[in-house]
Amino acid sequence: LSLNDLEHFFGERDxxxxxxxxxxxxxxxxxxxxxxxxxxxxxVFFMDCRILPRYTLKEVRAEIDKRVAAIEAKHGVKIEVEELQHQESPATSADAPVVRRLKDAIKKAHGIEARPIGIGGGTVGAELRNLGFDAAIWSTMDEVCHQPNEYCIVRNIATDAETLAALFTTE
Structure with a gap:
């Protein structure tokens, strides 16, 4: 419960x-x-942590270390923490030029009013933002990421190609 309760400690909303x-x-x-x-x-157990960009991994690690030390002291156990994967990057502003251009391209190609959202998953966008570039990630897909029998529909790939074509022809 102590680690799962981190959601309350890092409880700000965005x-x-x-x-x-x-x-x-x-x-x-x-x-x-x-x-x-x-x-x-x-x-041995594993946790998946999706942390808002408002918090740094350093802050989160410090709080985890504090809670782990308290559990070790209370129960006389030894706890080892290992990060199998970590990624941290700033958020791209919803007003960034790349976001505006992508919204315009989606509107032009498909007549859809896109709205920017942030996700907690790892994408190449994090690497680009860490290099100082604003990045916007999008795709057309069914909601089957990381599910058994995950798939991609060819029409969705074509839709994304149409978006790219509109993006590169939008002024």
């Missing part, structure tokens, strides 16, 4: 993002032992 708050979710637990009559010496 309606640009979906969800509008930082998330700290336990997502996987290793079996640890092979049978039911063995007490495990280790307990």
């Amino acid at each position: 309606e640009m993002f979906s969800p509008a708050w930082s998330t700290f979710q336990p997502t996987k637990k290793s079996a640890n032992v092979e049978t039911v009559n063995i007490i495990p010496g280790d307990d």
Whole structure:
């Protein structure tokens, strides 16, 4: 509960993002032992954390370390924390030229009024923003990312190509 409760500690909201708050979710637990009559010496679990750009990873790590130390002291256990993946970058402003041009291209190609949103997933946009470039990421897809039988429809790829064509011809 102490780690999952980080959502309250880092509780600011930003309606640009979906969800509008930082998330700290336990997502996987290793079996640890092979049978039911063995007490495990280790307990291994994983968390997926999606942190709003308002917070730095340094801040989050410091709070996690503080909570881990408190649990170790209270229960006389040793806890090891390992980051399997991490990515941090500033958000691109909804008023950035690249965002305005992309919105115009989507309107021109498809007649759709696009609205900027932020996501907590890792994309190449984070790398570009860390290099000092504003970046806007978009795609046309069904909501099947990271699902069993994830797929891509050819028509969606063609739609994205039409958006690119409009983007590169928009003044």
